[in-house]
Amino acid sequence: MAATRDKAGRPIVVVTGMGVVTSLGAGKTENWQKLTAGQSGIRSIKRFPTTGLKTTIAGTVDFIDVDPVCAPTLATRFADLAVDEAVSQSGIGSKGNFPGPLFLAVAPVEIEWPQRIDLAGAAMTKGQVSYEGIVKAAGSGKYAKYNDIFLFGSVADAIADKYGTQGSPISLSTACASGATAIQLGVEAIRRGETDAALCVGTDGSVNAESLIRFSLLSALSTSNNPPESASKPFSKNRDGFVMAEGAGALVLESLESANTRGAKILGVLAGCGEMADAFHRTRSSPDGKPIIGCIRNALDDAGITPQDIEYINPHGTGTPENDKMESKGVMTVFGDRAKSIPMSSNKSMIGHTLSAAGAVEAVFTLLTMETGRIPPTINYNTPDPDILLDVVPNKARDASARYAISNSFGFGGQNVSLVMAREPA
Amino acid sequence: MTDATRDACITGIGIITCLGEGPEATWQKLNSGEINVDDKTYAPFSIHPLGPVDFDKQIPKKGDQRQMEAWQRIGTYAAGLAIDSAGLKGNTEILSRTDMIVAAGGGERDTAVDTTILSAMPATNDPDKLLNEKLMSDLRPTLFLAQLSNLLAGNISIVHGVTGSSRTFMGEEAAGVNAVRIAVSRINAGQSEIALVGGSYNADRKEMMMLFEFASSLLRGGHAGVWDRGEHGGLVPGSLGAFLVIESRGHAEKRGAKIFACISDVMAERPKRTARSVTTVLQQMWQRIANKIDKRSAAVLSGATGAEPATREEREFLKGLGGLPVRATATYIGQALEAQFVVNVAIAAIALGHGNLFPPHDKSGLEQPMSDQLKQVVVTSVGYWRGEGMALIRAA
Numbered sequence: 001m002a003a004t005r006d007k008a009g010r011p012i013v014v015v016t017g018m019g020v021v022t023s024l025g026a027g028k029t030e031n032w033q034k035l036t037a038g039q040s041g042i043r044s045i046k047r048f049p050t051t052g053l054k055t056t057i058a059g060t061v062d063f064i065d066v067d068p069v070c071a072p073t074l075a076t077r078f079a080d081l082a083v084d085e086a087v088s089q090s091g092i093g094s095k096g097n098f099p100g101p102l103f104l105a106v107a108p109v110e111i112e113w114p115q116r117i118d119l120a121g122a123a124m125t126k127g128q129v130s131y132e133g134i135v136k137a138a139g140s141g142k143y144a145k146y147n148d149i150f151l152f153g154s155v156a157d158a159i160a161d162k163y164g165t166q167g168s169p170i171s172l173s174t175a176c177a178s179g180a181t182a183i184q185l186g187v188e189a190i191r192r193g194e195t196d197a198a199l200c201v202g203t204d205g206s207v208n209a210e211s212l213i214r215f216s217l218l219s220a221l222s223t224s225n226n227p228p229e230s231a232s233k234p235f236s237k238n239r240d241g242f243v244m245a246e247g248a249g250a251l252v253l254e255s256l257e258s259a260n261t262r263g264a265k266i267l268g269v270l271a272g273c274g275e276m277a278d279a280f281h282r283t284r285s286s287p288d289g290k291p292i293i294g295c296i297r298n299a300l301d302d303a304g305i306t307p308q309d310i311e312y313i314n315p316h317g318t319g320t321p322e323n324d325k326m327e328s329k330g331v332m333t334v335f336g337d338r339a340k341s342i343p344m345s346s347n348k349s350m351i352g353h354t355l356s357a358a359g360a361v362e363a364v365f366t367l368l369t370m371e372t373g374r375i376p377p378t379i380n381y382n383t384p385d386p387d388i389l390l391d392v393v394p395n396k397a398r399d400a401s402a403r404y405a406i407s408n409s410f411g412f413g414g415q416n417v418s419l420v421m422a423r424e425p426a
Numbered sequence: 427m428t429d430a431t432r433d434a435c436i437t438g439i440g441i442i443t444c445l446g447e448g449p450e451a452t453w454q455k456l457n458s459g460e461i462n463v464d465d466k467t468y469a470p471f472s473i474h475p476l477g478p479v480d481f482d483k484q485i486p487k488k489g490d491q492r493q494m495e496a497w498q499r500i501g502t503y504a505a506g507l508a509i510d511s512a513g514l515k516g517n518t519e520i521l522s523r524t525d526m527i528v529a530a531g532g533g534e535r536d537t538a539v540d541t542t543i544l545s546a547m548p549a550t551n552d553p554d555k556l557l558n559e560k561l562m563s564d565l566r567p568t569l570f571l572a573q574l575s576n577l578l579a580g581n582i583s584i585v586h587g588v589t590g591s592s593r594t595f596m597g598e599e600a601a602g603v604n605a606v607r608i609a610v611s612r613i614n615a616g617q618s619e620i621a622l623v624g625g626s627y628n629a630d631r632k633e634m635m636m637l638f639e640f641a642s643s644l645l646r647g648g649h650a651g652v653w654d655r656g657e658h659g660g661l662v663p664g665s666l667g668a669f670l671v672i673e674s675r676g677h678a679e680k681r682g683a684k685i686f687a688c689i690s691d692v693m694a695e696r697p698k699r700t701a702r703s704v705t706t707v708l709q710q711m712w713q714r715i716a717n718k719i720d721k722r723s724a725a726v727l728s729g730a731t732g733a734e735p736a737t738r739e740e741r742e743f744l745k746g747l748g749g750l751p752v753r754a755t756a757t758y759i760g761q762a763l764e765a766q767f768v769v770n771v772a773i774a775a776i777a778l779g780h781g782n783l784f785p786p787h788d789k790s791g792l793e794q795p796m797s798d799q800l801k802q803v804v805v806t807s808v809g810y811w812r813g814e815g816m817a818l819i820r821a822a
Contacts, residue, residue, distance in 0.1 A: 048554065049554040049555065049558070050558070051552075051554065051555045051558055052555060052558040052559045052562060053558055053562065054562075106596070108531075108532045108573070108574060108575040108596065109532070109596075110532050110535075110633070111633075111636075111637070113557060116540065116544065117544065117547060117553070119636070120544035120545075120547065123544075124545075124548070127545065127548070127549075128541075128545045129541050129544040129545045130541060131537050131540070131541060131632035131633065131635075131636070132632075134632075134636050135468075135632060135635045135636045135639055136639075138636045138637075138639040138640050139639035139640075139642050139644075141642065143640050144640055144641055144642075145640075146637075146640045147637070147640035147641035147643075147811070148811075150637065150640075151597075151598055151637075151811060152531055152532070152575075152596040152597045152598060152601070153596070153597030153598050153600055153601075153811075153812060153813070156597060157696070157812065160696060161698070167694060167695060167696065168600050168603065168604055168694035168695055168696045168813070168814075168815070169597075169600075169696065170595055170597070170601075170604050170608070171595065171596045171597040171601070172593060172594060172595050172596060173530075173574075173575045173576045173594045173596055174576055174592065174593055174594060175574065175576050181593055185593075185608070188612065188617055189611075191615075191617070192611060192612075192615040192617065193615075194611065209554075209557060209558060209561065210561055213558070213561045213562055213565065214565065214569075214570040215570075216562070217562070217565060217567035217570065218567055218568075218570060218571075275591045275592070276589060276590075276591070277526070277579075277583045277588070277589040277590070277591060277592035278583065278589065279583040279584050279587050279588075279589050280584075281584070282493060282571050282577065282580055282581075282584065283571065291589070411576070412571065412574060412576070412577065412580065413571075413574065413576045413577045413579060413580025413581075413583070413592070414580050414583045414584070414589070414592065415576060415580075415592060
């Protein structure tokens with residue numbers, strides 16, 4: 001039997017279960033079929049009126065009902081669906097007893113406008129609402145359920161309850177790199193020998209008016225509202241921002257030894273993780289590209305491979321002018337002349353930017369790319385950016401095999417995480 | 427632990443609370459028993475306001491300060507104090523490979539915008555349009571960045587140059603325990619040499635008072651010690667920032683750093699809150715370290731918040747420890763959610779540095795004087811809603 005430890009003597013970490021939910025649908029099958037067909041999940045927002053907004057589109061998950069409709073309840077439901085798929089596929093543990101910890105990437109939580117309006121109705125005196133009145137109304141006992149929904153730990157708590165993960169779950173945010181950080185924490189825990197398995201999840205359901213407006217006020221969002229499916233255009237010269245989206249990705253990570261012992265099917269290997277924070281600016285990356293370059297190199301080093309080994313890049317590729325420029329620069333620096341011949345396709349061209357979930361969702365898609373030998377395209381690529389001379393797999397899926405792939409995630413606050421995945425244990 | 431060079435040592439302490447700034451001010455106030463509480467602003471509720479602070483001392487650029495809300499300024503300031511305390515200020519080589527874990531909630535809302543919109547709602551026949559328009563026109567674009575949980579870490583990277591890695595854990599009290607736990611585990615396992623860990627909380631926030639009141643969690647009718655808050659109990663939110671530099675003994679010794687204390691056995695659990703589950707899980711965690719405790723020189727620094735029934739259940743556990751001295755810091759510094767565990771570890775390290783414990787502040791009699799030398803402190807976490815944890819802090 002092949003070795004169960006990597007070159008550095010650490011337990012090899014493999015993936016034995018994956019689940020995904022995006023605006024394209026629930027489950028790997030539906031998502032993969034649509035993703036490789038170049039289908040977009042971006043549409044006009046129906047969840048709330050968009051009157052007066054510059055951006056009126058998003059990759060919302062419209063086929064799931066929750067009550068009340070708010071980010072934490074949506075995030076919980078998406079995570080639940082993705083985890084159910086991942087744990088079922090893995091066959092690990094028993095129902096309600098997952099033999100490892102939970103790492104959950106989730107958007108920051110606070111009460112939302114429907115709840116605020118509800119409270120204000122009880123807090124109105126002489127036509128004015130004050131927070132003093134709202135605090136008083138809050139303490140009436142009528143809103144006790146909001147305490148549980150709107151605590152930061154509630155989404156993880158619900159998932160931990162249902163799937164019986166071990167110990168205290170970790171809810172985390174590294175902004176748009178969160179999903180990748182959740183995976184990284186799982187890899188590290190298994191390498192430390194603390195656990196044989198970890199449940200790593202990214203989930204996000206925050207397409208609501210205020211969240212959209214906050215991103216809009218930072219000029220981060222595409223305003224190409226018509227037609228919605230053409231709005232997300234990573235690496236194109238006319239790219240004008242990202243498209244907010246929702247979804248969840250879940251991965252069962254396991255030590256190779258444990259997977260072998262169980263006779264579990266190995267879907268891929270989490271070979272290396274890299275990160276490097278950027279101290280340049282709150283929303284912009286360092287103009288010298290050093291943190292992105294360092295992050296990618298750290299991931300390659302951690303995996304014990306060289307740039308030569310990478311045969312597919314799943315970029316952060318948000319479609320903002322800034323990200324795509326800096327990411328391409330980083331890729332060209334790290335991979336040199338080979339950069340132009342490594343396929344690099346952005347899932348976000350179809351599913352939008354699933355924010356806290358993106359790192360996990362795109363790790364699932366990267367592993368599916370290697371497993372199926374088919375690379376989903378970057379759609380809406382009609383006007384190449386002359387400064388980005390890379391193979392973005394324009395508009396049509398392509399067959400290609402890759403033994404190693406890298407997935408990048410970058411976020412506000414100088415967050416950079418890259419994950420190296422392998423088709424099979426080395 | 428087999429390899430002593432992998433011991434996790436506390437080499438930097440940054441603390442600012444209602445008691446003031448730095449280990450010495452904190453220690454003096456804990457010994458004098460002075461309570462700094464504001465029971466007027468949010469009456470019938472109370473908060474512990476932040477002590478006097480000159481943010482310029484750790485956040486020199488006004489432009490940086492303007493980009494932050496209070497919780498971020500407090501945290502960035504405390505992180506700077508910790509980095510100073512560890513002798514690392516401006517040490518680019520080490521700060522660029524320092525692993526940061528911040529325990530954070532969300533940031534302040536613009537409550538004026540909220541109330542303006544809510545007051546205007548009844549008079550309009552298109553509330554959705556009003557909401558969209560007012561948010562588009564009245565929200566400050568950069569407020570979002572002051573609200574995002576991970577932007578405390580982002581600001582620390584920018585202001586202090588900590589860039590090895592940056593992770594933000596959320597989830598109330600559990601976030602703080604897990605932040606310390608992961609930092610220590612990574613150091614013990616050789617995955618990290620040096621970490622900056624901490625959090626901050628601004629108690630002067632109307633929308634957080636609202637959140638606490640959903641479950642009627644706030645203490646009413648003026649301040650009382652944590653153990654003396656009656657049947658219903660209650661929280662007194664406290665503004666504070668606390669950061670620790672934790673590093674491997676090998677790394678600390680090599681650079682000649684002063685070691686304030688060592689930390690091990692960081693545990694975090696998530697019992698489903700049912701009757702006595704807090705008592706039981708604390709007993710279980712205690713059992714895992716019981717053989718390391720020397721009862722003649724040990725004390726417990728309790729993370730009790732005053733919330734019931736959790737505080738009552740922790741008290742039952744503490745009473746079963748055979749008279750081990752106990753102190754609840756929340757009596758002095760209040761409830762600070764994600765930052766609570768870190769500030770208690772910091773206070774434990776300060777007490778160990780002095781080799782003794784501060785006096786009791788408890789009419790109920792649980793807290794008893796301690797005259798022996800202090801060499802070990804067990805810090806507990808009992809979240810107001812969830813978030814149980816424990817760690818062992820030892821004298822250097």
